[in-house]
Amino acid sequence: MPVTPEQAQWFADAFDKLVANVDQAILGKRHVLKLVLTAMLSDGHVLLEDVPGTGKTVLAKALANTIEGTHSRVQFTPDLLPSDVTGVTIWDQAESRFVFHPGPIFASVVLADEINRASPKTQSALLEVMEEGVVTVDGEGHSVGRPFMVIATQNPVEQAGTYSLPEAQLDRFLIKTSLGYPDHATAVELLMDSGNRARAAKITPIIASDVIATMAALTSEVHADPSIMDYVSHLATATRNDKDAALGVSMRGALALARAVRTWAIAAGRTFVTPDDVTDLAVPVLAHRIMVDPEAEFAGVTGEQIVERALATVAPPASRAA
Numbered sequence: 001m002p003v004t005p006e007q008a009q010w011f012a013d014a015f016d017k018l019v020a021n022v023d024q025a026i027l028g029k030r031h032v033l034k035l036v037l038t039a040m041l042s043d044g045h046v047l048l049e050d051v052p053g054t055g056k057t058v059l060a061k062a063l064a065n066t067i068e069g070t071h072s073r074v075q076f077t078p079d080l081l082p083s084d085v086t087g088v089t090i091w092d093q094a095e096s097r098f099v100f101h102p103g104p105i106f107a108s109v110v111l112a113d114e115i116n117r118a119s120p121k122t123q124s125a126l127l128e129v130m131e132e133g134v135v136t137v138d139g140e141g142h143s144v145g146r147p148f149m150v151i152a153t154q155n156p157v158e159q160a161g162t163y164s165l166p167e168a169q170l171d172r173f174l175i176k177t178s179l180g181y182p183d184h185a186t187a188v189e190l191l192m193d194s195g196n197r198a199r200a201a202k203i204t205p206i207i208a209s210d211v212i213a214t215m216a217a218l219t220s221e222v223h224a225d226p227s228i229m230d231y232v233s234h235l236a237t238a239t240r241n242d243k244d245a246a247l248g249v250s251m252r253g254a255l256a257l258a259r260a261v262r263t264w265a266i267a268a269g270r271t272f273v274t275p276d277d278v279t280d281l282a283v284p285v286l287a288h289r290i291m292v293d294p295e296a297e298f299a300g301v302t303g304e305q306i307v308e309r310a311l312a313t314v315a316p317p318a319s320r321a322a
Helices: 005-023 030-041 056-066 082-086 120-132 184-192 209-219 226-241 251-267 275-289 294-298 303-313
Strands: 046-049 071-075 087-092 097-102 109-113 134-137 140-143 149-154 175-177 245-247
Touching (some): 005 030, 005 209, 005 251, 030 046, 030 209, 030 251, 030 275, 056 071, 056 109, 056 149, 082 087, 082 120, 082 134, 087 134, 097 140, 120 134, 120 149, 175 275, 209 251, 226 245, 226 251, 226 275, 226 303, 251 275, 275 303
Parallel strands (some): 046 149, 109 149
Antiparallel strands (some): 087 097, 134 140
16 A cells, blocks of 8 residues: 555654764764664664774664663674574583574664674574574574674774675665764863763663564555666666676675665655665765776775765656556
8 A cells, every 4th residue: 555645744754853862972973863764764784984983883772762771782803603693502411402592683773883893604603683673592493583783894994804794795784884983073072071971871762662563564665666666776876887897786785775766755745756865875885886897996996985876877867667
């Protein structure tokens, strides 16, 4: 059933309230907060590539508190085992059976801190749960429930002892973005409030977790004209044909953009997607999925530049498809 204008307005109002509530803990980053919430409501995950001390943990806690959900933090290290993330079955002598003990992945918002420090084996333990929302241990599936989102972080400065995320895992993240440092005015405001060491803890719930699931279901009903999907497909093809791309945007990436633009549109109070929604989200959704040719990367070419070139060469639709 198509989204009604009343439903779109309700969604937009709720979305704005969510952003404003989290913004009390993460000051001056409303655009990034909108991207993170878009990922959550699109059943996606977020990769934050940021230097230490920019508020990544505070963001995850504040978001979990806002939606009346649970939060967990996993510090990824080289000796971390897959079972340390997903959980393990332990023999219960009293009951004479194996009992599953859930790991920290069973939470509404999971912060996977410095994910590239863990071994590839541990990184891959996240693949199934990020894609399907299910953890399989000893042949038995365990659902993590909804809402569920992984916010993974990478430190772009220190690379010693790290394992780069493989393309297959990067493709699992709907959006890659960065909090970055605050502007001067926001930095002064934070310094004036330096005695408040638990900003996220003071964030109170304003919406129930089951309402988030309702909002997420509503996004799939937002109208997207075939001309918009044609535009998304041509953008993905343009990245694959770019001379500096060793690997362009996959079909999973194009599908991710198609989901995200619907959420972005209804968050603005609209019942339909526009070409501007695609251009707004193309870089954060597509750039990290592109594998740049090594010689071009050495020359300074980035995935962001390849997406921007695609946006410049592929004309957006001027009218609806016939």
